[in-house]
Amino acid sequence: MGLRDKLTELREQGLEEIKNSKDLKKINEVRVKMLGKKGPITSVLRGMRDLSAEERPVVGQFANKVRDDLTEAIEARRTELEQAALNAELAAEKVDVTLPGTPVAQGQSHVIQQIIDQVVDLFVSMGYEVAVGDEVEQEVYNFEKLNLPKDHPARDMQDTFYVTPKVLMRTQTSPMQARMLEKHDFSQGPLKMISPGKVYRRDTDDATHSHQFNQIEGMVVGKHITMADLKGTLEVVAQSLFGDKLQVRLRPSYFPFTEPSVEADITCFNCMGKGCAICKHTGWIEVLGAGMVHPNVLKMSGVDPEEFGGFAFGLGPDRFAMLKYGVDDIRNFYQNDVRFLNQFDEKG
Amino acid sequence: MKVSYQWLKEYLDIDVAPRDLAEKIARTSVDINDVYSLSDGLKKIVVGEVETCEPHPDSDHLHVCQVNVGEDEPIQIVCGAPNVAAGEKVIVALHGARIGDNVKIKRGKIRGVQSNGMLCALQELGFSDKIAPKDYDEGIYLLPDDAKPGDSVFPYLGMDDTIIDTDVTPNRGDMLSIYGNVNDIAAFYGLKPHFKELAIKKEGDEKTADLVKTTVNDEKISPTYKLRIIKGVKIADSPLWMQIKLWNSGIRPVNNVVDVTNYILLKYGQPLHSYDYDKLPGHQFGVRHANKDEKFTTLDGDEQTLIENDIVVTADDQPIALAGTMGGEGTAVADDTTTVALEAAIFDPIMVRKQARRLDLHSESSMRFERGINPATVETALNEAAELISELAGGEITQGIVTASEKPAQDKQITLSLSKVNHVLGTNLKMAEVTDIFKRLAFPATVSEDDQIVVTVPARRWDIFVAADLYEEIARIYGYDNLPATLPVMTRNHGGLTARQKFIRASRHDMEGMGLDQAISYSLTTVEKAKQFQIDPVDEPMKLDFPMSSDHVATRMSIISGLLIDVAYNVARNVNDVALYEEGRVFLPKGGERPEEQEHLAAAITGHLLANSWHLDDQPVDFFQVKGIVERYLHNLGIAGEIAYVADDQRPEMHPGRTADILIDGQLVGFVGQVHPTVAKDYKIPETYVFELNLEDLIAADKVANEYHPISKYPAITRDIALLVDKNVTNADVLAVIKKRGGAFLKNIHLFDVYSGLHLPKGKKSLAYTLTYQDVHNTLTEDQVNKAFDKVTNALVDDLGAEIR
Numbered sequence A: 001m002g003l004r005d006k007l008t009e010l011r012e013q014g015l016e017e018i019k020n021s022k023d024l025k026k027i028n029e030v031r032v033k034m035l036g037k038k039g040p041i042t043s044v045l046r047g048m049r050d051l052s053a054e055e056r057p058v059v060g061q062f063a064n065k066v067r068d069d070l071t072e073a074i075e076a077r078r079t080e081l082e083q084a085a086l087n088a089e090l091a092a093e094k095v096d097v098t099l100p101g102t103p104v105a106q107g108q109s110h111v112i113q114q115i116i117d118q119v120v121d122l123f124v125s126m127g128y129e130v131a132v133g134d135e136v137e138q139e140v141y142n143f144e145k146l147n148l149p150k151d152h153p154a155r156d157m158q159d160t161f162y163v164t165p166k167v168l169m170r171t172q173t174s175p176m177q178a179r180m181l182e183k184h185d186f187s188q189g190p191l192k193m194i195s196p197g198k199v200y201r202r203d204t205d206d207a208t209h210s211h212q213f214n215q216i217e218g219m220v221v222g223k224h225i226t227m228a229d230l231k232g233t234l235e236v237v238a239q240s241l242f243g244d245k246l247q248v249r250l251r252p253s254y255f256p257f258t259e260p261s262v263e264a265d266i267t268c269f270n271c272m273g274k275g276c277a278i279c280k281h282t283g284w285i286e287v288l289g290a291g292m293v294h295p296n297v298l299k300m301s302g303v304d305p306e307e308f309g310g311f312a313f314g315l316g317p318d319r320f321a322m323l324k325y326g327v328d329d330i331r332n333f334y335q336n337d338v339r340f341l342n343q344f345d346e347k348g
Numbered sequence B: 001m002k003v004s005y006q007w008l009k010e011y012l013d014i015d016v017a018p019r020d021l022a023e024k025i026a027r028t029s030v031d032i033n034d035v036y037s038l039s040d041g042l043k044k045i046v047v048g049e050v051e052t053c054e055p056h057p058d059s060d061h062l063h064v065c066q067v068n069v070g071e072d073e074p075i076q077i078v079c080g081a082p083n084v085a086a087g088e089k090v091i092v093a094l095h096g097a098r099i100g101d102n103v104k105i106k107r108g109k110i111r112g113v114q115s116n117g118m119l120c121a122l123q124e125l126g127f128s129d130k131i132a133p134k135d136y137d138e139g140i141y142l143l144p145d146d147a148k149p150g151d152s153v154f155p156y157l158g159m160d161d162t163i164i165d166t167d168v169t170p171n172r173g174d175m176l177s178i179y180g181n182v183n184d185i186a187a188f189y190g191l192k193p194h195f196k197e198l199a200i201k202k203e204g205d206e207k208t209a210d211l212v213k214t215t216v217n218d219e220k221i222s223p224t225y226k227l228r229i230i231k232g233v234k235i236a237d238s239p240l241w242m243q244i245k246l247w248n249s250g251i252r253p254v255n256n257v258v259d260v261t262n263y264i265l266l267k268y269g270q271p272l273h274s275y276d277y278d279k280l281p282g283h284q285f286g287v288r289h290a291n292k293d294e295k296f297t298t299l300d301g302d303e304q305t306l307i308e309n310d311i312v313v314t315a316d317d318q319p320i321a322l323a324g325t326m327g328g329e330g331t332a333v334a335d336d337t338t339t340v341a342l343e344a345a346i347f348d349p350i351m352v353r354k355q356a357r358r359l360d361l362h363s364e365s366s367m368r369f370e371r372g373i374n375p376a377t378v379e380t381a382l383n384e385a386a387e388l389i390s391e392l393a394g395g396e397i398t399q400g401i402v403t404a405s406e407k408p409a410q411d412k413q414i415t416l417s418l419s420k421v422n423h424v425l426g427t428n429l430k431m432a433e434v435t436d437i438f439k440r441l442a443f444p445a446t447v448s449e450d451d452q453i454v455v456t457v458p459a460r461r462w463d464i465f466v467a468a469d470l471y472e473e474i475a476r477i478y479g480y481d482n483l484p485a486t487l488p489v490m491t492r493n494h495g496g497l498t499a500r501q502k503f504i505r506a507s508r509h510d511m512e513g514m515g516l517d518q519a520i521s522y523s524l525t526t527v528e529k530a531k532q533f534q535i536d537p538v539d540e541p542m543k544l545d546f547p548m549s550s551d552h553v554a555t556r557m558s559i560i561s562g563l564l565i566d567v568a569y570n571v572a573r574n575v576n577d578v579a580l581y582e583e584g585r586v587f588l589p590k591g592g593e594r595p596e597e598q599e600h601l602a603a604a605i606t607g608h609l610l611a612n613s614w615h616l617d618d619q620p621v622d623f624f625q626v627k628g629i630v631e632r633y634l635h636n637l638g639i640a641g642e643i644a645y646v647a648d649d650q651r652p653e654m655h656p657g658r659t660a661d662i663l664i665d666g667q668l669v670g671f672v673g674q675v676h677p678t679v680a681k682d683y684k685i686p687e688t689y690v691f692e693l694n695l696e697d698l699i700a701a702d703k704v705a706n707e708y709h710p711i712s713k714y715p716a717i718t719r720d721i722a723l724l725v726d727k728n729v730t731n732a733d734v735l736a737v738i739k740k741r742g743g744a745f746l747k748n749i750h751l752f753d754v755y756s757g758l759h760l761p762k763g764k765k766s767l768a769y770t771l772t773y774q775d776v777h778n779t780l781t782e783d784q785v786n787k788a789f790d791k792v793t794n795a796l797v798d799d800l801g802a803e804i805r
């Protein structure tokens, strides 16, 4: 048998052994055995010196090729075995991906807070400042300066928690109208403010009445503020809170601190105007009250009604939340049942 | 006001469907409660004529009637009413009819006798007792003789009319009359109303002034007071047309005198009162304030005890009516009345309102007096009522009106400028459009040079005082729907949240990010709860003068007590994991007119902060979890000062061993800890942890400015140390020593173990820390670190008696 044949045989034998190696240890043994210094290829190469000068390079080249083939086969097999070992390990690490994830702490803002923040953000984006007033108010600001003198019938509609004859729990956020009118420097431009907060009425708590609830007051006063601006503003509010497909209807109304006064209704979002129980079969839902600031209010706060004018509006986040989510009992908002609070997890 | 569509049509040529008219009224004038007919939901109810009426063979009160219902043959109906009789015209609900309360009528047998329908009372057609005439209280309703058998009964009873129920705002008292509605609706549609007034045709020779005298000493109480006398009346039912108008307006027909006064009240908005002249204690009329504790028995039979603010009409100084509110029992017109004294007056709106409110006697009259009366129609209404009474009840109207006081009906002149109208409304109206609106309102208006309009407002619109009131008239008649919708022109002010508002909002978001749900609790609570859990206690809370409920009498001085009520509410409903926070006001009386309002942040946690999981150890909330929330929150705020947690065993509502005051540079800003078990028991809550922080202090506190610190390129070296110390040596004590002796390179101290287990000497505990050393400029040598570490170790041994393990 010539060297060439011997090499061919070694190659076949080596490839067979590589193929049959089942683990990394075995493949390493094969490598040492076949390609090591004491291995058969080395000894074949040692026998080359007996060859002729013509044969020597040819067989040498062939021997190198055999060695390269075997090296390559060993590496390929090693990679294959490593991959298999890794796969086996990963298979053993498999988890049930349908098990629930680990809970992460996350609280929830109150539904009324969400509505207040939404309204506040909307007005802030339109350049309004946010003015927050005291909840214990002076009678003068809660009533007198809003064109509600003593014995005014509208005072009966707002049963009041008095502390002293001059101090009370505010019944509305409107006192901020007078306070801001007094404070504002009109040489710096118009007053544009929004004022959210808690208000109090001397009511017995039941499904539709709460002695504590929230209001958001808004007011714009300047030299060029019109009732058309009020209408446009109310449309933006109603549509951004309840959806832009809804229509807004203004109706004459009465508030002592505005003239003209209007109430704004939106198309009932439950029946889209066809009439249902929620809208008492009118197709409309009342969402806020508004009007042009009464000249007496401006005058009492030291603002000249000949030069300045504007609008004011008020809305009730509690009522909004009840309408928007169909909450049928206002007490839910103040009992803070966690199961109730967690129902309103959509942000914005 | 329940406004009859048919009544309006008597004075206005409107061809608008009732529902559309109601919508127009809502958009232009006053709100609408409801639009309905008394016949809504009823069917197959016809006129019948009782041909024969025989006793039922098997009953002592039932009758068997043959009733002509306009068909070839009469139908047989069994009826139990005592007033059923042959020849009467009756209301028949046929087989298949639907009557009031959604009841269906079917043929059937009554005690063995076939009955093919039902003879009805008005109540069975859905009339409430408040409007059904008293005459038919027992028995069925009898229709007029000219009713045609087989016809629907609805037109005979006015039940086919549509009622537009308006919700009148306090300023629009004029809309509480048909007269006012007619005028306003005429303006919306540009119609000319043909309102009919009835004048007195004939007065007797006898002078009214010889029969009654009247003086009003205080014209503030009654600016207008007038009387007429009708002699020789015969009390009977009023005609059906008048009864229909009354019941459709929600008023019960009584008799031909009382009904006339109510009819006039509806038509003109002028309440009238009729007295039985012969039953009066005297004939010198007056109006005055009541005497303290004066007694008066009202029409409904109740004896009222009056106060000095009340107002009464008197005869010879004896009260005969609560002015504007309710008449007296003894002087009311009754079946035996022959002479009627008829009063038309204006009473002070505020006095009437207070009286009606105090005595809870709200009536159609008081409602109108409260909102004002048209001085222009007092006499018109009085005359028309007298004429109607004499027409319907016979009798003679005596000569002249006796007047005690009279408020003149004055028109007001208001000057407007067209440019200001457009400026306020944002419109572009032309002068002709504005003058047309005043023409439709029937407000005389003259245009002077430049753009001035002088508008004359008639007395019937007493709600209009100033130009702004006329802007409203223009806007509503022009139509709010036609008003353009714009936004205020952009201005220089940019708005936005203040730093304080951003701080508060960020605080809320922090709390939510750490797993707490936002609560909004009541600010009004009991005095006891108001005083609990204060950060820096004040003695007494602000108290309401006249609370509504014993649960809400004082303003809170901490938020925690409200949160514990919320926790109790949840726990009582088997919700056992509760983590709530609240941000809001507390009210601290500090001697001023009003209390100081402070913004606070508080939380209450019970059960588990994290929901139970297959993947986590069950870890009920404890002091350190809640403290961790506070620490993280204060860290997020970037408080610059030194924050310390100091054990406090003096807070009465808190666990004495598990409560820490929170201090910033030595100033108390809040506390954290476990609610005292005794207090928890009072609130009916399990183990609960709380904290409360004064946000005013946190807002005011100096904050660390964000600035960049390069990260050292040189390696950090750590050393661990475990100490055995006395049990009462605190972590803070150890940290203080380490910090003091740590040297310049000590970058961080981390507590990694606390142990006070069994195999430690009694009264000892073990604390283990990792100290990290690093230099920004060089690599530290082992020697440097060892030296620094030895200093710390020695100090701990010397200062705290620690044993290094």
Ligand SMILES: [Zn+2]
Binding pocket: A268, A269, A270, A271, A272, A273, A274, A275, A276, A277, A278, A279, A280, A281, A283, A284
């Ligand atoms: Zn609806």
